[in-house]
Amino acid sequence: MSKIQHFAFLLVEEFSHLAFSCAVEPLRIANLVSGRTLYDWSFGSENGATATCSNGSVTLVHYGFDAIPKCQQLFALSGIHMRNHVSKPLLAALRRERARGTRIGALCSGAWVLAEAGFLKGMQAAIHWEYHDSFMEGFPEVNLVRSVFVADEKHMTASGGTATADLMLHLIERDHGYDLAVAVADQMVYNAVRNATAEQKVSLQSRNGMRNRHLARAIQMMHDHVSDPISPALIAEDIGISTRQLERLFGKYLNTSPKKYSMEMRLERARNLLIQTESSVTDVALSCGFDSPGHFSRVYKAAFNVTPMLQRGRID
Structure with a gap:
């Protein structure tokens, strides 16, 4: 695949900074290692200016939810208290992008956002383990799995944290081959990359x-x-x-x-x-x-x- 792929990230307030870094850095490193621009990316938020993550850091964004550029992949990225931030503008943006044929996925607690939008009915989905009980109760029509990510559904989902890096490396391998994915993982000093069937492990x-x-x-x-x-x-x-x-x-x-x-x-x-x-x-x-x-x-x-x-x- 030679065409540059644009990844758009919709940053929901109190999003996970760890998942954010694990999403963007593998793309950057893929460009660096390959010596070509394979990926570029942009960020959106509800106010169109900034987004604040759960650790208090503020990220400048490129556009609001009403002005998402054409992209090959869009991810909704949220974190804690995501139920408080599933707004009408966010849901409207996701539905517009789906109508445009954009590939839409979710990171960390973002599966909750897609479920609220009605995107995940009858599908497998992954979400951070902390939300498993409430998710199953709120969205019984979704087949929630304990995997670190789900990549073989219409809407990809990753459970957050380093699982986001696992998903990105999976996409890099899919698009540009195993060798590049290995090289990116090596640059990240990430030697325990998991596939989709790996389970989330917590105490x-x-x-x-x-x-x-x-x-x-x-x-x-x-x-x-x-x-x-x-x-x-x-x-x-x-x-x-x-x-x-x-x-x-x-x-x-x-x-x-x-x-x-x-x-x-x-x-x-x-x-x-x-x-x-x-x-x-x-x-x-x-x-x-x-x-x-x-x-x-x-x-x-x-x-x-x-x-x-x-x-x-x-x-x-």
Whole structure:
């Protein structure tokens, strides 16, 4: 792709400065490393002059929401208290851009903005973990996932922070190839780039819903038994609830099942071991509770779209 792509960022008041930097810097570095102008970018805000992020920094912008230039990609970028800033001018701007055929996505809590606009019905979406419970309650028609980003829907979404960098590197690879994406990641000294299937990881105490003692205990047991997985039935028996109750807890708070959560946890650990250690594929498989290296390879490829053997040396 040789044509310069223009990325427009609509900065919603109290937006995340971390997500903002992780969105723009990979584009800048892609230009620097390639020696060509592959991307340019601009910023908009409601008042058309400035936008204030959650840490109090003020960013100068190029236009208001009523004067968005022609662009190949538009992102709504918000942060804390986004519900207070989903204004009529913002929603109107997004709907106008959709009518123009602009590709529209969202960063950090921006999925909330797109959901308010009615863009995400029936789609998968990612949002910062802090808003998972309220988002699922407010927008049950959206298939919220725990992934760091979603790139294969009409509207791309990233969960914020460094997940935004993951999405941008994914787009750079899509547009200009794997080698450039690796070079950009190297310039960022970013060696743990995640693909879309990677989950958001936070402490059990911090994640919404983890105050539920049964759920917290169940997840801790899964962590303790990664190398020798135990069944949901045994977990439920140990913590004193029924298997059905356990299924409901995982569905309510994590939008998944105990079996799937355990498998994803084991695969994520396997991925980290493959990237960070020299352990053989067989040893990694055994340490993550897989009896057969062949079965492990099939499950791993289905999850990450790459075999364990080929995982080494890739950034995703």
